[in-house]
Amino acid sequence: MNELAIQVNGLQKKFGNQMVLEGINFTVxxxxxxxxxxxxxxxxxxxxxxxxxLAEPDxxxxxxxxLDIKSNKEKVKSxxxxxxxxxxxxxxxxxxxxxxxxxxxxxxSALEARSRGKKLLQQFDLTAVAQKRVKTYSGGMRxxxxxxxxxxxxxxxxFLDEPTTGLDSRSRRELWDIILQLARxxxxxxxxxxxxxxADQLADTIAVISKGRIVATGTPEEMKSxxxxxxxxxRNDKDEIIHEIxxxxxxxxxxxxxxxxxxxxxxxxxxxxxxxSLDDVFLSLTSEKEGS
Amino acid sequence: xxxxxxxxxxxxxxxxxxxxxxxxxxxxxxDALIMAIALPIMLMLLFTYVFGxxxxxxxxxxxxxxxxxILLCAGFGSSSTAVDVATDMMNGIxxxxxxxxxxxINVITGHVVxxxxxxxxxxxxxxxxxxxxxxxxxxxxxxxxAAVGMIGLFILAFTWLFAAIxxxxxxxxxxSSYGFVLLFLPYLxxxxxxxxxxxxxxxxIAENQPITPVxxxxxxxxxxxxxxxxxxxxVGWCLLILVVSIYWxxxxxxxxxxxx
Numbered sequence: 001m002n003e004l005a006i007q008v009n010g011l012q013k014k015f016g017n018q019m020v021l022e023g024i025n026f027t028v029x030x031x032x033x034x035x036x037x038x039x040x041x042x043x044x045x046x047x048x049x050x051x052x053x054l055a056e057p058d059x060x061x062x063x064x065x066x067l068d069i070k071s072n073k074e075k076v077k078s079x080x081x082x083x084x085x086x087x088x089x090x091x092x093x094x095x096x097x098x099x100x101x102x103x104x105x106x107x108x109s110a111l112e113a114r115s116r117g118k119k120l121l122q123q124f125d126l127t128a129v130a131q132k133r134v135k136t137y138s139g140g141m142r143x144x145x146x147x148x149x150x151x152x153x154x155x156x157x158x159f160l161d162e163p164t165t166g167l168d169s170r171s172r173r174e175l176w177d178i179i180l181q182l183a184r185x186x187x188x189x190x191x192x193x194x195x196x197x198x199a200d201q202l203a204d205t206i207a208v209i210s211k212g213r214i215v216a217t218g219t220p221e222e223m224k225s226x227x228x229x230x231x232x233x234x235r236n237d238k239d240e241i242i243h244e245i246x247x248x249x250x251x252x253x254x255x256x257x258x259x260x261x262x263x264x265x266x267x268x269x270x271x272x273x274x275x276x277s278l279d280d281v282f283l284s285l286t287s288e289k290e291g292s
Numbered sequence: 293x294x295x296x297x298x299x300x301x302x303x304x305x306x307x308x309x310x311x312x313x314x315x316x317x318x319x320x321x322x323d324a325l326i327m328a329i330a331l332p333i334m335l336m337l338l339f340t341y342v343f344g345x346x347x348x349x350x351x352x353x354x355x356x357x358x359x360x361x362i363l364l365c366a367g368f369g370s371s372s373t374a375v376d377v378a379t380d381m382m383n384g385i386x387x388x389x390x391x392x393x394x395x396x397i398n399v400i401t402g403h404v405v406x407x408x409x410x411x412x413x414x415x416x417x418x419x420x421x422x423x424x425x426x427x428x429x430x431x432x433x434x435x436x437x438a439a440v441g442m443i444g445l446f447i448l449a450f451t452w453l454f455a456a457i458x459x460x461x462x463x464x465x466x467x468s469s470y471g472f473v474l475l476f477l478p479y480l481x482x483x484x485x486x487x488x489x490x491x492x493x494x495x496x497i498a499e500n501q502p503i504t505p506v507x508x509x510x511x512x513x514x515x516x517x518x519x520x521x522x523x524x525x526x527v528g529w530c531l532l533i534l535v536v537s538i539y540w541x542x543x544x545x546x547x548x549x550x551x552x
Contacts, residue, residue, distance in 0.1 A: 052387075053390075054387055054390055054549050077391055081391070081392075082388060082391040084384040084388065086383075088383070088385045088387060088388040089385060090385055092317045093313070093316060101309055101312075101313060104305060104309045105305075105306060105394055107302060150388070
């Protein structure tokens, strides 16, 4: 019981007539990285807003660190930190000023806030731009500051709403390293993403959300094993996929496939074998859902 | 007991931090700052040298118009609060403030205090320029203090009103245009011409809106007229606007949680 960071029970939210969350259930273990994976409009931000006390659910309840989000709002706020979808930093202030402001607001003394800010700027490789206004920062720098700001006072649970959306791949990797490092320090991380690769790289547990419902939950490996098999991929001479065939990966099977298709494919077709990606899982899950 | 004490300190610090933030914003928004200082100078010169002769050929119009210019500038100055607040509400930073264990409404208080400081500075500029172009006030130190107090209360009330408008508007452009309407109020008052020179139907509006008693109070305090006729109404109007605006702001701030 005590090992749960987040418990969500039958959470519902409606905007007007539209059901945005249709009864969400899941649990997050302490110290894990939990990724909520889904396309735009699936309800990810609404869910994160409810869990971080910004919005109230219409039905159902949720416990953060064992505290009810409705009846214990203020205490919940002391257990969490939220980094929203768009960098939540003050553009008119410098990096240093942003960190000191948040430090003071979190109850640090002026002196503590200053030294904590300095440390975080170092840790997040922002010392060189510390005295520059955030307005002049690149997207990656802004995101790093954003994350640094949310760590001014260590909180046991951190919410990250699409932390790498809009970043180039290098900045994305840097941010991943930071998130993994945090998790190693024992922080529980709840993040949303629309990138399957991101969930695969970071998460201990993935929940796939589609149209306001959790359609699957499990480790990345479990997710992949839902499709189970390796895929034989056939590409034409323009490198477009023309056919995908699930296989066990055993020589006999592959020989059989080649025999089956060899005569029917156009000249220049190439064949490769790959492990199923989360894309396959995702597509199969969401299309199952739509089909039913 | 102890918890109560901590809560209190934290609210004070929160407010101080937000005031510092808004003042830094004001100082760094160079365009707006130049405007806040240039506008009083330009209006003062415009009304004294361009319109003044036609309105009152005796050359004493400056003595009549200073309180009007002060309120006109204070109105312009506080209207930028609507934009500042609306901008904040659109930015992700507001969600961060809301999810921290602090009284996040104080982010608005910060903007209000910064506006008060900005506009008292602008008021000072108006008075100095006025003195340079022939303004001859006739007031004791006590009257000066009372006048500054009246102006401060006016700025406070209207800044909170503009903050509420900024909260309701939803985006800076809308906030700016809603706020604009209010800036016409000084023209429909005794700020620039005596009310008895207006058509009858307009006199009704001019006499019964908040700017007129505030103008008359400031004018009486600075020029040595009878204060008691207007001061009650002036303070009453300002307090009413202040209370309604703070209530309206608080309500809107809470209602808009999680929506940007």
